[in-house]
Amino acid sequence: MNSSGPAEQGLRLIPFRGLRYVPERVGSLAAVTSPPYDVVVRPDGLHHLESADPHNIVRLILPQAETAAARHRQAAETLDRWLAEGVIAPDPEPALYVYEQRGETVLQRGLIGALALSPAGDGIVLPHEDVMDDVVADRAELMRTTRAHLEPLLLTYRGDDGPTGAGAVVERTTRRPPLLATTTEDGFRHRLWAVTDPAERDEIGADLSRRQALIADGHHRWATYLRLQREHSAPGPWDHGLVLLVDTARYPLQVRAIHRLLRGLPVPRALAALGDGLFRVREVAGPLPEALGALAKAAARSNAFLLAGDGRFHLVDRPDPELLARAIRADRPAAWRTLDATVLHSALLDDVWRIPDDPAHIGYIHDAAAAVEQAERLGATAVLMHPVREEVVRDLARQGVTMPRKSTSFGPKPATGLVMRSLTTD
Template identity: 70%
Template sequence: MNTAGHSEATARRGLELTPFRGLRYDPDRVGSLAAVTSPPYDVVVRPDGLHHLQDADPHNIVRLILPQATTPAERNEQAARTLRRWLSEGVLAADAEPGLYVYEQRDGDGLLQRGIIGTLRLSDPAEGVVLPHEDVMPHVVADRAALMRATSANLEPLLLTYRGNGSAAAASQAVERAAEQPPLLSTTTEDGFSHRLWSITDAADVARVQSDLAQHQALIADGHHRWATYRRLRAEHASPSPWDYGLVLLVDTARYPLRVRAIHRLLHGLPVAQALAPLDGLFRIQHLDVPLPEALESLADAACAGNAFLLAGDGTFHLVDRPDQDLLSRTIPTDRPAAWRTLDATVLHSTLLDQVWHIPEDDPARIAYIHDTAATVRKAELDGGTAVLLHPVREEVVRDLARQGVRMPRKSTSFGPKPASGLVLRALDL
């Protein structure tokens, strides 16, 4: 069984992972490997986090994945110039031979995650090989596509999960054997995670991994916009070409289960009092004068019984739950499974954003999507807006909906830990 519960016998072909010559930082040319890494582009909290990363090292990867200039065209050209300069100066260099890369993450709480980085053949949705579970925002796909065109590079891997066949599987054995060897790199980032990277270059080992993965399908855990970008760029180039493949990290969740967290919303220009006013009589509203951890516990308890949200931004917290059922009947589409209709993200987008607050979900001037809970609250308090905090969706709900081909509202889940950006890149012209 695959991650999303599909019968793998229904697929015409499975995962096709190929080796590539990774671009990696030369440790002698940068302050430290930790100082040049970054969270994925959509996790960086801007502008605070962006400036912090830029100041960490003049060669931080954020200068490629989130270049700063006046116009989008100038930003992308700046990233392309920066990449070319770093290559010519030897700051980034390609490994001598193609390989698959084993990537390990550990934190101080005992979490261990290992997976395989390679270039994956881009499949069509009808093939059912790579299963998305969230909708995407067209302007984000267009932005990422323009950056990839300009740099001719996959600057950071997206995260895919699959369900392997236990420790006897060839891919698992290759991962564990590699992890017994001295790593290509080892570093600890400021979030407390340690990162190690190895390469698998032996042709027989690569073939065994490929044969194993060819039996499986994968769920997109993180990187829906980049996957959509890969597919758009593939359609723009005659096949065969390097654009037929995209950079991914594949994690076997039978061995290394991922964490599932929520992605929160920051509503610009909507003070908390104005957000709460139209909810009176439509939801139960409880004011919580408690610290953030206790407020999140109250949210978790309420989410067990039904839809619940935590609003913040005025120095306190407001638990919003028990929505009026007539309101939901009028605002939630009925052409989807019950599991989709009852998602907190569905109620947030279809009912609150669309019908109550009238905020377009794809307007960056009105709404931001932030992974870090405390940062969402802090920015709402600083900006005078409203933070809408959500409780995480259970992973089995995500898998079940993906199996049915049903997309969740955009930015519904945050699987992790996510791969650090900057440890290995892919240049398409190598």
Template identity: 70%
Template structure:
């Protein structure tokens, strides 16, 4: 599957997606495939979601991706022990031959997404093959790296997008007409199917097609940074040269882009609003959440806008003072970056108005579900900051310029379910 050695140093390599022997749950050993899956580790809403998943099945994947113990080292040791035990018991078994996996997600509303899961060569940023669009938090990378070292496994794929509509798409469509390896429906209503592509001719077609493409990280910046860290720790060639990804062609299957919301621990709504006096317009919104989000979307069409919640009401925060923005937003990046809601939130509101450190879990949480963010804020007297999503083309254009967005700016979806296929590095 690799290009000839003499050309590697000079030829542009593009995306290199290698087949691997997937680790999959034995359906006869678990309650159901749906019951052992989970959203990606950073989407599980704690603690309720975690406890719900743990109780769904004793073999739920959260016991690997989010082990629960008193110390970081105990958590990683627990995950490693759990994985070894599941392998020894035959709960997880390796497929007999390497393949790329066609993965399909669909729902009853007509949404259909298909992509390829494989082991992607971990490239350097200078190659411009995999484009990040967000910064990462070093403590999260360190945590994910410790977990991967301990388990010697990629436990869940990150999500990459590319613009293709070529041969790879045709291979995917042909494969999806065959009998699937697995089929399950998760409680969120999504139907999941998985196939394996093992034919050498088809694998060669995919590799040749992908070699001319670059990819955008849609979800999984911390896992990609972890792959890069672990690759640097191991002499090449090694299994750590590759990392598990789901690659989706958004020409054929456009993703949905949603916002990621903020929960500001220890900052009451009244205090947050008081600090905005004279700096932003604040309007009380007497509507339920779905309609309040429509109000936010309307306001976001004309400028920066946010929705604050946590005191039983919603407060639209918009029309920032231009002098305030000029003083607080860095001017060394393009206008498209300077005017992002996430930029204004982090550079102006968090840093200068509310003095909330963006990388401190004690002060801020990043939550994908608006309703859960509001409920948590109301439950502990905190402030929920609800965001409006940015368009995919804005994200891609900035990434191509080498400009990263503020962390947790976007949520592309649907995200792959964790637990359908894993990659053990020692296979």
């Protein structure tokens, strides 16, 4: 995002003593990392990560127990034990961290720090999606119990391509030997550096104080940060939240769709409900990449979705204008009313299929193949989406209009487990 407002109204990123795995105490750094908690595909992905190393970070971010209270207590006890055993240790001095992710065609660099929290709606940090209260409540209890921020959320801003400022410090830092380097199972190479020089931190601070940021990934964690801050009246560590801040003028993010798994709705019933001209429905050829190509072509002309789960692919597009007029709120900008996610939730899920908006009925899956596989295994319906353009997301966020939850997936996402933040040592 572009600079906006006086200096004191911008971003403020402060150093902290990062909690990091001690390499000598784990099999490998790659084996203890994980995708963000909401990207792990349950249960197969969870079991795979748990078996990769006994100290994998999923034992903290997705602990397994009979009740929510037991899960959170287990995560806190596990973290305390790993700290006592020296599996995880705090860095000796506070730092900001430069983080790099490199894939075959992707290079992303950014700053990890503790961001000063500001009230919602002040225009400094802009959300673009709604959140689910039960997820926020669960994440809040996990943070309260562990007294830690276990994974950074992803923020983007628009910087200057100049010789000074936050972006210039990031570039200079990557020419130094890193604190750690590892390659994860997905082929991404990760490197981390500490920025401890006061002059460089001042250079970063002066630049970021003129910026505003868009939440790219982690709306539930952001809402959790704000909730926990409100619970603590005295100034303290709850006034800051762990973030990765990426300058998309230098490193544009990729935008992908998040797909839906409708657990109680078989594909034949989903298709039958679309009769009477509510949508155009036609079967398209597979395999999955070819079907997604057909979805992309249709999405360029109208709202379009790909239904799967019965061994075939069904393209659903060209919604009935009368259905849209009846189901979609008229008091929102046109860009919001015509979003695929808006049409899906307001017209299809609420009006046509009448599916309750809760985790028992709707799952959110980032990987299309995983969504199709789960739908076929459960006799459910996978609704595959086409991604939203980033400029649409940014424009709505500037207007203060939130999109339906889980409308976008920005990436690459930071690997969880490379650096954490304790709320007791900070």
